[in-house]
Amino acid sequence: MGRWEPDTRRRLAQAALELFIEQGYEATTVNQIAERAGGLTKTTFFRHFPDKREVLFAAGEQAHGRIVADAIAAAPDGATPLQAVAAALDALAAVFTEERREFSARLRAVILGNSELLERAALKRAALAEAMADALRKRDVPDLAASLSADLGTRAFYTAYDQWADTDNHEALVDLTRRTLDELRATLTTLG
Amino acid sequence: MGRWEPDTRRRLAQAALELFIEQGYEATTVNQIAERAGGLTKTTFFRHFPDKREVLFAAGEQAHGRIVADAIAAAPDGATPLQAVAAALDALAAVFTEERREFSARLRAVILGNSELLERAALKRAALAEAMADALRKRDVPDLAASLSADLGTRAFYTAYDQWADTDNHEALVDLTRRTLDELRATLTTLG
DNA sequence: GTCTATACAATGATAGAC
DNA sequence: GTCTATCATTGTATAGAC
Numbered sequence: 302m303g304r305w306e307p308d309t310r311r312r313l314a315q316a317a318l319e320l321f322i323e324q325g326y327e328a329t330t331v332n333q334i335a336e337r338a339g340g341l342t343k344t345t346f347f348r349h350f351p352d353k354r355e356v357l358f359a360a361g362e363q364a365h366g367r368i369v370a371d372a373i374a375a376a377p378d379g380a381t382p383l384q385a386v387a388a389a390l391d392a393l394a395a396v397f398t399e400e401r402r403e404f405s406a407r408l409r410a411v412i413l414g415n416s417e418l419l420e421r422a423a424l425k426r427a428a429l430a431e432a433m434a435d436a437l438r439k440r441d442v443p444d445l446a447a448s449l450s451a452d453l454g455t456r457a458f459y460t461a462y463d464q465w466a467d468t469d470n471h472e473a474l475v476d477l478t479r480r481t482l483d484e485l486r487a488t489l490t491t492l493g
Numbered sequence: 494m495g496r497w498e499p500d501t502r503r504r505l506a507q508a509a510l511e512l513f514i515e516q517g518y519e520a521t522t523v524n525q526i527a528e529r530a531g532g533l534t535k536t537t538f539f540r541h542f543p544d545k546r547e548v549l550f551a552a553g554e555q556a557h558g559r560i561v562a563d564a565i566a567a568a569p570d571g572a573t574p575l576q577a578v579a580a581a582l583d584a585l586a587a588v589f590t591e592e593r594r595e596f597s598a599r600l601r602a603v604i605l606g607n608s609e610l611l612e613r614a615a616l617k618r619a620a621l622a623e624a625m626a627d628a629l630r631k632r633d634v635p636d637l638a639a640s641l642s643a644d645l646g647t648r649a650f651y652t653a654y655d656q657w658a659d660t661d662n663h664e665a666l667v668d669l670t671r672r673t674l675d676e677l678r679a680t681l682t683t684l685g
Numbered sequence: 686g687t688c689t690a691t692a693c694a695a696t697g698a699t700a701g702a703c
Numbered sequence: 704g705t706c707t708a709t710c711a712t713t714g715t716a717t718a719g720a721c
Contacts, residue, residue, distance in 0.1 A: 351697090381684065423618075424616075427615040427618070446680045446684060448652070449680055452648055456644055481637075488635075493573020493574055523712080539713090
């Protein structure tokens with residue numbers, strides 16, 4: 302892995318987001334992205350990203366699955382499933398600092414405007430839930446309880462994320478996710 | 494809508510599934526599908542299906558979102574959110590009769606073997622949950638409770654569906670979904 | 686008015702050179 | 704690691720056939 306690979310990757314991701322905002326996702330070709338990233342070609346683009354969509358999701362994003370899995374594994378032995386999930390959401394939300402909010406908002410707007418991107422987003426979301434459920438099962442949480450806790454945590458995270466990225470309040474994502482998770486937990490008893 | 498349209502559509506869907514099983518999804522071209530469906534060309538294929546993936550999901554499938562939305566709207570006034578969801582799952586599961594089990598199993602195997610198809614499946618699943626949540630909100634169920642009930646119902650349905658399509662027991666899907674939903678409800682109190 | 690053929694653009698794979 | 708070049712396939716647009 303050469304010294305400049307990360308920079309090329311970053312330039313490609315930035316050029317892509319710019320062009321998607323200016324022209325729309327579909328109207329932008331991979332060649333245009335590569336060109337704007339510094340006279341590159343689509344060959345180079347596809348060396349860094351497996352497909353055109355992934356440039357948006359891999360952008361600032363580490364392996365979110367790893368983050369939640371590690372946090373759940375590191376939760377104290379006596380922690381309940383939802384306490385382990387809460388630790389996972391704390392770790393994940395910590396990635397999205399205030400300085401990334403503007404970027405996240407723009408990214409989200411692009412994704413919401415294109416059905417192909419919504420599809421990829423749905424898969425990422427399912428993968429996040431699956432990572433949480435797997436980590437919980439490794440703590441000997443029964444199958445259904447693990448899946449359900451993971452669904453709850455995923456719902457809490459994205460509900461909070463949408464508010465965080467969409468509004469002008471500056472509340473930290475960590476606080477939003479915690480409050481949302483608490484609200485969801487309270488809601489559990491009202492479902493009948 | 495011409496008299497023969499449904500038959501062309503059905504032949505295309507059947508040819509597609511056959512070829513995907515024989516050769517794999519990626520190794521099969523749209524032209525091959527059209528050819529096997531009776532000397533057609535890809536133009537005709539794309540008249541019936543918006544893209545190559547959709548031929549698998551639109552196949553036997555009506556609008557599942559409509560089914561669950563109607564069932565939830567038709568639930569009695571006093572029904573709790575989870576009772577309304579239970580009615581939705583009954584209606585949806587009724588579509589999958591025993592004679593469709595073999596077909597569903599083959600379909601599922603093809604989908605599990607390809608990441609593009611998994612992506613589409615994730616979107617369909619999210620759309621189903623969203624349809625349930627929307628229908629619940631129209632019954633004045635609060636936002637978070639509606640989303641959560643829908644997540645629970647979706648989890649119940651797919652957990653049951655996977656068992657139904659994957660095993661040799663002949664239990665009806667309706668019974669499997671009901672039992673799974675009950676188990677999930679019982680699990681709620683164990684999450685901490 | 687439904688269906689089909691031809692032409693075309695863009696994604697993504699592959700092979701070879703620097 | 705990047706570039707050129709070529710290729711197959713998906714998916715669209717347009718115009719025509721039954």
